Amino acid sequence: SKQTIGLLVMAYGTPPSLDDVEAYYTHIRRGRPPSPEQLQDLLDRYNAIGGISPLKVITRGQVEHLEAKLNETSEEYEFKAYMGMRHAPPFIETAVEEMAKDGIKKAVSIVLAPHYSVMSVGGYNKTASEAAQKHSVELTSVNQYHLEPTYIQALVERVEEAFQSFDDRQAVKVVFTAHSLPEKIVEMNDPYVDQLRETAEAIAEQLQLENWETGWQSAAQTNVPWLGPDILDRMRELKEAGTDNLIICATGFVSDHLEILYDLDIECKQVAEELNMQFVRTKSLNTDPLYIEALAQAVLKQLNI
Ligand code: FEC
Secondary structure, X not given: OOEEEEEEEEEOOOOOOHHHHHHHHHHHOOOOOXXXXXXXXXXXXXXXXXXXXXXXXXXXXXXXXXXXXXXXXXXXXXXXXXXXXXXXXXXXXXXXXXXXXXXXXXXXXXXXOOOOOOOOHHHHHHHHHHHHHXXXXXXXXXXXXXXXXXXXXXXXXXXHHHHOOOOOHHHEEEEEEEEOOEOHHHHOOOOHHHHHHHHHHHHHHHXXXXXXXXXXXXXXXXXXXXXXXXXXXHHHHHHHOOOOXXXXXXXXXXXXXXXXXXXXXXXXXXXXXXXXXXXXXOOOOOOOHHHHHHHHHHHHHHOOO
């Protein structure tokens, strides 16, 4: 019979209801509660996208599709999926504990974010490996899959679709964005910035794009400098330099959530209107079979099968 292998799928997590936003925000801030103003600002953003974020439902769908895909593909293993969130229940630690309770001895993990940074995926993997050690589960972790061919192909299709809204392709600038991180990662030789560029280059090459760049979105308000310029400032610079047509492809994000539905669909849209720019963002991958295939391939490679 097939050997059972634990599949730990990790994602950012979202508060299950508006009442949970304070605890969620406190967790993101490593235990420091937000000020009442900060909390209200975040509540306002959730309210602006209709209350709570669709992220949890989408993440659940991605996990189920990945488990099914792997079980369809592998003759050697039976994959059993566990969903672990970084900042909301079910937490990564709980997922690993569940695994151990189910008698799982061997596991593989992957994060629903394609690019590695010690501050993002590195943090998830550290939490997962500490929990695995505690429960005597042998765990191996995927670090990145930013050049996985079907992930690139899925984004190529999304950008191509976005071009359909414009009359003149040559006049459109494409910006491939990821979540900003504190600038100090650059001195730490972190691969994050290069990996975003590599993804963008691979997409641009297939579409034979000339007018493209990478960009940073969704930086938090803290006392340290973040990778920039922020996309909202960059839009103003682009307009001044003569860009009237813009596609944003949020390359670093794989689901519809606050950073897409608020930061792009509300904030960027508003700035685009103000600047009289035609703006389209590419559709999120969510449970696109090509993205699920990319995740499956990354997992199988990690296991050398
Ligand atoms: O839809 C939702 O409910 C959740 C959306 C959500 C995603 C997400 C992804 C990433 N973040 C990353 C880094 C940081 C760093 C800080 C930070 C802060 C927040 C806050 C909210 C939030 N993030 Fe997030 N992030 C999402 C939501 N993020 C809410 C707090 C309020 C705010 O600033 O807006 C700063 C922490 C600090 O204060 O020290 C750093 C990265 C990703 C993409 C990779 C991944 O998915 O893990 C990197 C989705």
